[in-house]
Amino acid sequence: MIIGVPKEIKPNEYRVAATPAGVQTLTSRGHIVLVEKDAGIGSNMQNEEYEKAGAKIVSKDELFSQSEMIYKVKEFFPEEYKYLRENLIVFTYIHSNAHPEETDAFLNSKVIGISYEDIEEGKGNFPLLSPMSEFAGKGGFLAACHFSQKVHGGKGILLARIPGVQTPQITIIGAGAAGMGAAELAASFGNKVVILDIDLEKLKKAKEVLPSNIELLYSDQTNLLNALTNSDVIINCILWPKWRKDHLIDRKMLKLMKTNSLIVDVSCDDNGAIETCHSTSHDNPVYSEEGIMHYCVDNIPSAFSQAASVSLCNHSLPFTLEIADKGYETALKENPVLRKGLCFYTGSLTLKETALKQNRPYKTPEEVLGI
Template sequence: MKIGCPSEIKNNEFRVGLTPAAARAYIENGHQVVVQKGAGLGSGIADEEYQNVGAKLEESAQTIWDQAEMIVKVKEPLPDEYDLMRPEQIIYTYFHLAAEEKLTKACLDKKIIAVAYETVQEDSGALPLLKPMSEVAGRMAPLMAAFYMGKPFGGRGLLPTGVPGVLPANVVILGGGVVGSNAAKTASGFGCNVTILDINVNTLEHLENILPVNVFTQYSNSQNLEDALARADIVVGAVLVPGAKAPKLITRDHLKIMKTGSVLVDVAIDQGGCTEMSKPTTHDQPTYVVDGVLHYCVANMPGAYARTSTFALNNMTIPYGLQLANKGVEQACKDNHVLCRGLNAYKGTLTCAPVGEAFGMQDVCRLPEDVL
């Protein structure tokens, strides 16, 4: 199979779909790999590193999309890439289709085979290809919030770590999954008072057992949420329903009870965001203010720490990618139901139930016989 890796074109996206080690793994399995020149530079990977493992380089993305049977990316195809997609071409990347109706329609119209990292799901519920970027984004969230808490950047002017005689910040994290637990690690390391809200008591019990003593857990209900928001200096939105739109836990009315200059980092923005006011932002213009609350809603947070993110992502994506390349998507999905859950669109058919629910397409959402 011919594997193509074009440069990412999303605003300030410095990650790349393949590391040299991943390219080498495909080549050692008998496949051809073609990488766009300069694709890895943002992650500190020189073109020569790809050539040294046997990959070929191409100048244009058009050439790669035209030649490749499988495209390996990081972020979802953007509108400028829709016309590059070809029928029956496998595209292996993050899609987040439930938050992108135009992209969903483009995938169906182009009859591609969309294998989405974020919905590859183990029987336990774990999301192995989403996990590494959730870890990065979770650890980033308090870092970004601490920066924007500075008065010149729109925040309260509160140093989250505190100093002797001055209390540290109160950090509230909505969701105790991978993002939430990693955000708690960073924020607690700052010395902040951290509260995690979740509706799963077992999750709360686990987090209380493994996290430092300045991390507190609380069952999430309307009263507890409002009380937490009222005292919060920093809020991290870390809720996730796999493949589906994120629930809108914070409403416009909630902002009235929050402190002026508090910072809200919505890590769930890839799935539509967990507040009514959330809208995707970029690393160029990462924040905006609504009712005195500063919102940070960058849709590709891990792209800022591209080298760490690229290598962490490839560590997880390559085993599944090799199954797709070695067996073809149909046989790979038949043999591995974990991978099959990552199939979001197949030759014009929508195959991911949460995406179908997001757009009222439940009646036409199904797995084709080819992959059953």
């Protein structure tokens, strides 16, 4: 199969889907890999390294015209829609539920769209979302350290335990990969850390691996309101269903928080779990609502691009190999985990979440594949 690795065009997106090591694995299996010139520069991976691994360095136009599968990181942007064509395989973070115009482009072009974020192995286990979620959670805490400084607009506190100074409280909503990553760093700095989750099994697992200065609480209204009142930083790490119109934290509840405290929304669901959150960028990462600073950068892992690219390639490459070795139809039919990630199939929408949010008809992956 001819696999294309393009350069990302999202502002401040420096990751790349395939590392030179990943390319070497693909080419050793007989596949042809096209890498757009300078695709890996943002992750400190040079064109020469890709060529040594067996890739051919090409222009963007060459890559999209020749490739049978596009292997990338971020969703497609309007200027890339022209490259979509029937039966082209697109394997990336698609985020179709958040981008109706992208959904239109994928449906109209009749591509095969498989999204990293929807591949699910067992209930709640997302093997291609979890590694980047850990980066996002840890990066979110580091951002909180930065924006809690007075020189960066915060109230001038150090998120660490200092003798003679009140220890800050960090509340983390969600005990998944992002929440665990944030908690690990926040606790290691000596903060008072609270994790809220409605899944008691996740809280039990968190107890086994996290230090004892982390309080693990069931996420009910009483505990949430107490956390809002007492916290210096709230880090949201839960995925809010896209079709819900209510919020875990609404605008009125922000009045309970300490003035100029900080919300870090790792999930970046616009008008989602936190009503006042909307996506921001690394260029303009923070804003204030109701006297509360908000940090809602939607691609936190890009700040750690080299490490994040290595991790993402490590986790996505087995699925890429399966698609390339078997062809998309056989791979999707034989692997129910991969099949969960099928969003688009030759003009049909196959992701229920996007269908519900955008009020579109859809078919199940099993229907379109005839299984």
